[in-house]
Amino acid sequence: MSTEPDVVITGLGATTPLGGDVASTWDAALAGKSGIRTLDNDWADRYEIPVRFAGTLAQPASERLSRPETKRMDPSAQYALVAAREAWADAGAPEIDGERLGAVVASGIGGIWTLLDGWDVVREKGARRVLPMTVPMLMPNSPAANVSIEFGARAGVHAPVSACASGAEAIAWGVGMIRSGRADVVIAGGTEAVVHPMPISAFAAMKALSTRNDDPAGASRPYDVTRDGFVMSEGAGVVVLESAEHARARGAKVYGRVAGYGMTGDAHHIAAPEPTGVGQTTAMRYALQDAGVTPHDVVHINAHATSTSVGDMIEARGIRAVFGTDADHMRLSATKSMTGHLLGAAGALESIFSVLALRDRLAPPTINVSQPDPDLDLDLVRDTPRELPQGQIAAINNSFGFGGHNVALVLTSA
Structure with a gap:
């Protein structure tokens, strides 16, 4: 233990x-x-x-x-x-x-x-x-x-x-x-x-x-x-x-817990993501293991999802590979649709969004998606927030960077 x-x-x-x-x-x-x-x-x-x-x-x-x-x-x-x-x-x-x-x-x-x-x-x-x-x-x-x-x-x-x-x-x-x-x-x-x-x-x-x-x-x-x-x-x-x-x-209020993290490298290309997404999926698996939570515990993902033609679907396929049928009960949000891409600040801001989603039991929306990619088989939260379950729940925030940097954080409700 x-x-x-x-x-x-x-x-x-x-x-x-x-x-x-x-x-x-x-x-x-x-x-x-x-x-x-x-x-x-x-x-x-x-x-x-x-x-x-x-x-x-x-x-x-x-x-x-x-x-x-x-x-x-x-x-x-x-x-x-x-x-x-x-x-x-x-x-x-x-x-x-x-x-x-x-x-x-x-x-x-x-x-x-x-x-x-x-x-x-x-x-x-x-x-x-x-x-x-x-x-x-x-x-x-x-x-x-x-x-x-x-x-x-x-x-x-x-x-x-x-x-x-x-x-x-x-x-x-x-x-x-x-x-x-x-x-x-x-x-x-x-x-x-x-x-x-x-x-x-x-x-x-x-x-x-x-x-x-x-x-x-x-x-x-x-x-x-x-x-x-x-x-x-x-x-x-x-x-x-x-x-x-x-x-x-000290009697501090608590928003939630950073239960685990996973970090990997693609060792593939200075800018392009590794096409199979193996580094991303490994980071997510490491994060889940580190947090001691199962795929079933995760109800929300704040995706890296930058709005690029290649990167978005590599991540989406990776999420399905890690979570399998458990991905069916997860709410997927891509908040860069509203904020744009804050580069080195993106993962921190999206961690804040993730812990607030757990606190308020609301997955934030993804805007500007009028024609969803037909290969996307995840439950994308579009246009309006979606309720998250009560009880002890978990979320994942994914962040990926040029050079093949992959980071996944698991957050749990207070």
């Missing part, structure tokens, strides 16, 4: 294209709203970019942070700090020795705004005009470091980088820190700030992005036969993880 401590979620924080905090984001998701909009700039015309839309923050970080904070942090760190402050307050700002507090905040790309702005300064004004804070701002560990400094987290500060699986992997790392005894509380999640002409151009060059410029809100359409790519978005999602014993001792 395992002696590892149970790990629970006691605080949630987010800033997203759907809302400036968790409550507004979740309400918008349950209402089936889209956070995708035409960009209010001339990038497409000036740089001949074929994509004119993205998911930008519903509430600018500058409205939540002081001017000195915005000047010394890249947007990726700004978003992380906004979400971390909300999560910490939501957890009741636990009193804890910094030696028992950890921080794991991931980003798939990091401080690209700072990096590219710095290069512009060198080219246009010379090296002497580069800001001294440029390196601390552009580092991919800068969000994690700033969060650790804000809350005095000295048990360890980590910044796993695994592309679009980064946010979910950060939560897995946080669970591992608590299970191993390194920390009692960990602030964990992901952040991304890549709505910038260069990454948009680069993803467009890969033919990875939707080009539905005439219908931004309808562009992200997982599992629809007309899907043509993902939608770039920005934001952050952060959770406060805590050993169940520590949470119980």
Whole structure:
């Protein structure tokens, strides 16, 4: 029998294209709203970019942070700090020795705004005009470091980088820190700030992005036969993880439990998913085994489902392979249809959606699916939320990233 401590979620924080905090984001998701909009700039015309839309923050970080904070942090760190402050307050700002507090905040790309702005300064004004804070701002560990400094987290500060699986992997790392005894509380999640002409151009060059410029809100359409790519978005999602014993001792409210995780690598291609989905299915199986739950216990899946022609159905077939006939009673949600793809923050935000789905017994909808892929044999929640059963239930959040990173998290109700 395992002696590892149970790990629970006691605080949630987010800033997203759907809302400036968790409550507004979740309400918008349950209402089936889209956070995708035409960009209010001339990038497409000036740089001949074929994509004119993205998911930008519903509430600018500058409205939540002081001017000195915005000047010394890249947007990726700004978003992380906004979400971390909300999560910490939501957890009741636990009193804890910094030696028992950890921080794991991931980003798939990091401080690209700072990096590219710095290069512009060198080219246009010379090296002497580069800001001294440029390196601390552009580092991919800068969000994690700033969060650790804000809350005095000295048990360890980590910044796993695994592309679009980064946010979910950060939560897995946080669970591992608590299970191993390194920390009692960990602030964990992901952040991304890549709505910038260069990454948009680069993803467009890969033919990875939707080009539905005439219908931004309808562009992200997982599992629809007309899907043509993902939608770039920005934001952050952060959770406060805590050993169940520590949470119980201080009387903390508990949203749910991170019961298990599975992580694998495809070792196949730098961008394309392994076509049989074996890495994804193995990650899900590992997560179930680690959590000590059976396929029958899982009633909800928040899928990675980015709205790409190939990736969506590889995951769907993998889910069926893992769960067999038990998949028939599961509710499948693809929330990127509303938020777009937050890259390194996606897995963290979707973990928040998953635990709220368990709390509220509501699977959030998938929007924009008017012609479901005929090969999809899972129960996709479309347009309106769907009730989940009462009692002790479990959900899986899948996150997969370029480079062959696969992360599955199993969450259970409180």
